[in-house]
Amino acid sequence: MKGVKFVKFVQVVKFVVGARQIRAATVRERQAPLQPCRTVAPLRSRLRWPLVLWVVLIGVCLAQASDQVAALQRPRFVAVDVVVDSKGVGLGAYQLEVKTPVGTEIVGLEGGEGLFAEAPFYDPKALMGRRIVMAAFSTQGAEKLPHGPTRVARLHLQTSGGAGGGAGLDKKLVVATDSHGKTIPADVTLKIFEGANR
């Protein structure tokens, strides 16, 4: 019974790889009585192709895993919203800075919402020191200015380094003013943009 199963296994392998050597061995097995010294050699030859198959399979899997790792290490693009909360006072102008770590590059500076929809200006000199200093203002009257948390800008970033690279953005609100240019207390927060198809 076990011999029949073994023959079937050989037949499956033969079907898969079409190995003539196995076929010849099977024929010899059928024609001649089974002898211990002859069972060892055919077994090796029978295992050859399964082993090759497994090696190929493992190789493919490892390659896929490697691709996945490479994809992880590939630079990624992230958008970060910059939100200023003027705490009930109309936000007329702001200046803030965001420091980027090594491995994170700023690749675009987008405007925010409402009166701050235009892309803010930045100081190129500061950019050389891995930080972006941005500012914008609105000339609208106090009643039209945003009074609560407002997205004033969006940073577009390229990050790289994969799992090994720690990355953090430091932010600091330099100044926020009302419509008369008077400094107001405000907070700035950064929030990763959640896109539709990211």
Add this chain to the structure above:
Amino acid sequence: MRSRKRLSALRMWTLLMAGLVLAGLVWTWACSSSLTREGNKQSGTLLLPTGDRVSAVSLMPASPAIASSPSEQFESQFAQRPSPGLRGGGGGGSGGIRATEKHQYQNVMSPPYDSERSLVPPSPTMRSEKPRSSAQAASSTLSNEELLVIEKSQVGAAGKEMPIPGGGTLAAEVGGKMVTVPLKHTEVSAEVSGYIASVGVVQQFENPYSEKIEATYVFPLPQDAGVNDFVMTIGDRHIRGIIREREEARKIYEEAKSQGYVASLMTQERPNIFTQNVANIEPGKRIDVSIRYFHTLTYKNGWYEWVYPMVVGPRYNPAGSTDGVGAVAKGNQGASGQKTEVQYLHPTERSGHDIGLTVKVDAGMKIAEMASVNHIAHRRDDGEGGAVVTLDATDAIPNKDFVLRWKVAGESARPAMFVHKDKDGKGGTFSLMIVPPESLASLPRRPLEMVFVVDTSGSMSGRPIAQAKAAVQVALGKMHADDTFQIVKFANSADQLFPTAMPATAENVVESQKYVKAMQGDGGTEMLTGINKAMDFPRDPNRTRVVAFLTDGYIGNEVQILKALHQKLEGGRVFSFGVGTSVNRYLLDWMAVVGQGDAAYLSLNEAPEPVMDAYFEKISHPALANVKVECKGMEVTDVYPRRIPELFVGRPIVIAGRFKGAPTGEVVVSGKVGGKEGEAMKFVMSPAGRVTENAGINTVWARMKIADLELEGIWGERNVSQEVKNVALEHGLMSAYTSFIAVDSTRKTEGDHGTTVAVPVPVPEGVRYDTTVQERRTD
């Protein structure tokens, strides 16, 4: 029994391997899903989703005030323009020349992709020899095969009339096959204040295809443009580009493109040639790219001049060159083997790309006269000393430079100064226009050794060579008996009229006129051979050698030419003379700088006589040398150009520098003529009263510094690339080593990054396609 054990071991082994594979798959899945998008919202730090560990980063100290930038944005919404065709009206000025040329266009009409565009239906051939008014010309029945009548009215016609007189008035309708291109429209809006211009350019890209594309567009800007702003607009979202080192920006762009993000990249190929790349434009979608630059105006012979180039002329590249600018037919990408390549439309084709242009001039004084050299334009007065000039919608094909000139009331130009203070109050930037003393023109004329070097290559064929020949003929008539002269022509090789410079006798002039008359445009532009021929024969010590290059400058090896010129100068002076409607002003201007001379330009729509008059006035009088600028009571640093050029009659120069502290004290400018130090000119200005909010002065200064460094690089004295890069990065400026990049990382477009589509452009007006554009690949 033994075999059973082996089989059992085999099963165990296979199970183990399968387990390993499974574990690997789980691990990779786990890795990919471990990324979190939730940022840490603790005070001061946001964690980016790039890994598990977070490095602590300390807060930076409070930054100084943000560097000043132009506060105004320009509109990116433009109404659809009607098909401009190519028609013109007659100028209202007096004098000038009339030239005729026949242009033929096949009546091949493919369905335009924009239903709003309509080409005028064909009509019988129109032929007119008489000057026509613009209204007449514009209203004329137009044909696909039509005689162009170009009437050049004199620069200086009355400025308040509309349309602006002085335009090359062109009457024609271009029929032809409409070619779909991803660049739909360019809108230019400039503001001129004194001698500094701030120019905004919006390029409106749109994907007319059914698949995603990357658009590339090679376009010109003035060679002294300090580009310091770049904004990509997608719908109602505006993303300001970031200045980066060129290679870094390119890598970011390619990565974003390959991952499907919308991105744009602007790179500089030459100081006056740039490439715009916009990746992942989805079908039917529109993306605008806005740039802004500052530059200084030229002031020559009483006229301010503002130029906006619209097309890159087809360049010739010497054999073996790969760093040039190739000129190939539409769709023949890579045929030239050059690093930069421009694709040109066949004369029977037209793209839907058109241009709109508005210039707001604040001259500071009443504008006495104003003229548009190549285009039909309309002028509207805007207060005292102000005017708004708009390009006529019927002259909207971007195939020639827009040249606007104006003259202010009163006598000649006066020295001018602008001062801009830094926001931190620790210093600032100044710009100074030094005007040559009028007494220079009254100085006795000096004997000249004139060498006319005429470009007779294929790109000059037709109207350009005719204009160049006319200019030389005029110049020959202005030679004095004590002058000597020589004529050299070059194309694939160079040839000279006389073995050496000959006296300007009547016989020699007649002989030379025959030589000039026989010139024809054909072949390559081996300018090096022309330079060698013009500079290598012995110099007359009793005369001032003046080498006048008459060329369109359509070459791709500018640096090689400038280096050769520098090496062979030996005391001579080079006065370059650009002929054509879209001249390579970078080459011509820099030849003049290297050659310690000046550049002049003659459009195809201008009369050569007044241009040549001014030219000879300039070259025949001694220049003011050893110009020194002293600032008393103000600490001044970094004045550019470091070597202040000599002042010729009718040509002021602009310098710029930095100062520390407050702008106080006075600026004293002096120079000498004929060895008399400080006698010829001395004027004093107080910077305190000249403070302006125009932040463009900073950009102008930085751009002048870059140009000065690049010139030093041409001398070959040292490698200046790092310095140029630093200046450009510090001031957010485009340069050969820096680029603008903008990526929209909020959304990945679907599918592959699509096909790259180059924007084909027309050959410049007056330039022949068949002698300049490569239609097949060269191996």
